[in-house]
Amino acid sequence: MGLHEDIGEILFTAEQIAEIVKRMGKQISEDYADKNLVMISVLKGSLIFMADLMRAVTIPCSIDFLSVSSYGSGTTTTGEVRILKDLDTSLEGKDVLVVEDILDSGMTLSYLLSSLKARRPRSIRLCTLLDKPERRRVDIKADYEGVQVPDKFLVGYGLDYAEKYRNLPYIGVLKPEIYAE
Ligand code: IMP
Numbered sequence: 001m002g003l004h005e006d007i008g009e010i011l012f013t014a015e016q017i018a019e020i021v022k023r024m025g026k027q028i029s030e031d032y033a034d035k036n037l038v039m040i041s042v043l044k045g046s047l048i049f050m051a052d053l054m055r056a057v058t059i060p061c062s063i064d065f066l067s068v069s070s071y072g073s074g075t076t077t078t079g080e081v082r083i084l085k086d087l088d089t090s091l092e093g094k095d096v097l098v099v100e101d102i103l104d105s106g107m108t109l110s111y112l113l114s115s116l117k118a119r120r121p122r123s124i125r126l127c128t129l130l131d132k133p134e135r136r137r138v139d140i141k142a143d144y145e146g147v148q149v150p151d152k153f154l155v156g157y158g159l160d161y162a163e164k165y166r167n168l169p170y171i172g173v174l175k176p177e178i179y180a181e
């Protein structure tokens, strides 16, 4: 079965995403021209965005990756996340840009940013491709934001549902019957 059949609506085509990413890369390149930029991808969702964004950045930069545990599928959360895979490099004196696929409740990022700040970077900012402001539960705002999206569950371009659909080249909304299965 093809992945595309499960998609009810395409929100952003590959071409539209490319335009957004290009614009973000240009802005980041200007802002970090004289800095010591390290882009940190929060796995796995931001993998594809990261790969495209770093190629839209035209200044020297390094990259690193980390992975955090989700705070479960339950309805209550402390917002505390566990680092499952840590960075390889030190952040001391670096200008850190955390790269995320989507800013939703903000719980994960809020915890992650404070934990990374303790590693004494020179600066730290947040970059997200998608922003779902309606869902926010903590006071956090991205410094670089691609586009705002409605409160719908999205897949593709790195975003998954049960680890599936990450490889779709566009961002779409799943058909409701997929959840019901
Ligand atoms: P939060 O901001 O702490 O709620 O968590 C954000 C994370 O939840 C993202 O990095 C995604 O992994 C996941 N997430 C939130 N909304 C969606 C969605 O619509 N589709 C797929 N994953 C999502």
Ligand code: MG
Pocket (backbone or CB within 6 Å): 042, 043, 044, 045, 046, 101, 102
């Ligand atoms: Mg993610």
